[in-house]
Amino acid sequence: xxxVLEPSSAPPFRPIVSSIGTxxxxxxxxxxxxLDSHIPGDFCARDTSSFANEITSxxxxxxxxxxxxxxxxxxxxxxxxxxxxxxxxxxxxxPNTKLSKDSLRxxxxxxxxxxxxxSKGSNYDQIDGVAMGSTLAPVLANLFxxxxxxxxxxxxxxxxxxxxxxxxxxxxxxxxxxKDTLEFFHYVNEKHPNIRFTMATEVxxxxxxxxxxxxxxxxxxxxxxxxALTQAFTPIS
Numbered sequence: 064x065x066x067v068l069e070p071s072s073a074p075p076f077r078p079i080v081s082s083i084g085t086x087x088x089x090x091x092x093x094x095x096x097x098l099d100s101h102i103p104g105d106f107c108a109r110d111t112s113s114f115a116n117e118i119t120s121x122x123x124x125x126x127x128x129x130x131x132x133x134x135x136x137x138x139x140x141x142x143x144x145x146x147x148x149x150x151x152x153x154x155x156x157x158p159n160t161k162l163s164k165d166s167l168r169x170x171x172x173x174x175x176x177x178x179x180x181x182s183k184g185s186n187y188d189q190i191d192g193v194a195m196g197s198t199l200a201p202v203l204a205n206l207f208x209x210x211x212x213x214x215x216x217x218x219x220x221x222x223x224x225x226x227x228x229x230x231x232x233x234x235x236x237x238x239x240x241x242k243d244t245l246e247f248f249h250y251v252n253e254k255h256p257n258i259r260f261t262m263a264t265e266v267x268x269x270x271x272x273x274x275x276x277x278x279x280x281x282x283x284x285x286x287x288x289x290x291a292l293t294q295a296f297t298p299i300s
Contacts, residue, residue, distance in 0.1 A: 083198075091198040094171060098149055098202050101156030103209035106216070108160040108228040111273045114235070117228070123279050126225055126237040129244045130272050131251070136204055136232035139257045145193065145203045146171045148210055205231060221246045234260075235272045248270050273275035 108114040118169065133139075150167045153227070154160065182185070193200040222243035227236050238244045241264065248262050268279045284297070 069249075071247075080093050088198065090170065094141060094199055095202050097153045097157065098206060102206045103213050104110065105209070105213055106227050106229055107205070107209065108230045108235075108273075110230075111275055113273045114228060114230070114273060115275055118277065119203070120228070121226060121237070123226075123237060125239075126279065127244055128268075128270040128277065128279055129248075130263045130270060131234040131236065131248070131260045132263070132295045133208070133232035133234075134259045134261060136208070136258075137195050137200055139259075140207050141257050142191050142193065142202055145167050148206055149203060152206065152210075190237060201231065208232070211255060211258070219247065219250060221250060233272065235270075236270045248296070 108117070145237070146168060149171055150164055153162075153167055154164060160167075164300075193203045194255065208229065208231075216224070216227065222239060224247060225237040227234065229235075236244070236247070244262075244264065248260065251258075252260050264278065270277050271281070
């Protein structure tokens with residue numbers, strides 16, 4: 064979904080080419096099976112339901128809600144860096160694999176860069192970023208973000224982050240106040256030259272994330288925390 068940043072802005076146009084049935088489709092599926100279980104998931108939200116269940120168990124009153132979005136994540140992933148990370152995670156997660164590091168690198172390079180499409184009389188080859196429509200793209204993007212966010216959060220020595228969860232390129236956080244939010248926002252935007260974040264803060268104690276609208280109002284004390292926080296979730300139709 065495109066998030067309107069300016070009243071007259073238009074969504075960026077990107078080619079999305081399905082890789083199903085292509086010559087390297089089965090290779091991509093093979094690499095996905097090698098990588099899936101080894102992707103760092105310390106701060107990942109699996110889906111809307113698991114996120115909602117987790118957030119309802121927290122004490123969120125007096126916390127400031129914010130969401131961060133990675134701009135054009137797939138097309139900004141540095142491909143060679145992502146491939147090196149993938150190879151390292153496969154070898155550390157499957158130490159008895161018969162594939163060498165060089166072999167895995169060659170196999171990955173055979174799939175990732177070669178995304179061709181035809182438009183208006185010309186042939187194109189995507190040479191960087193992970194291709195939207197590729198089976199391997201979301202896996203590599205998730206691996207890249209999972210690897211780096213774990214390091215960034217460990218190295219962050221600013222004000223405490225009360226809660227942090229990411230779903231692909233969308234991040235939901237709780238901070239003590241807006242000042243702490245801005246400090247972290249400036250920090251993460253300096254961590255990688257390819258990765259840029261935008262930010263949306265709560266308005267009237269409300270903030271949408273995934274397909275849920277979270278309403279962090281000051282709740283009556285006679286309501287139980289679980290019941291009250293569950294009522295704070297409103298599905299977005």
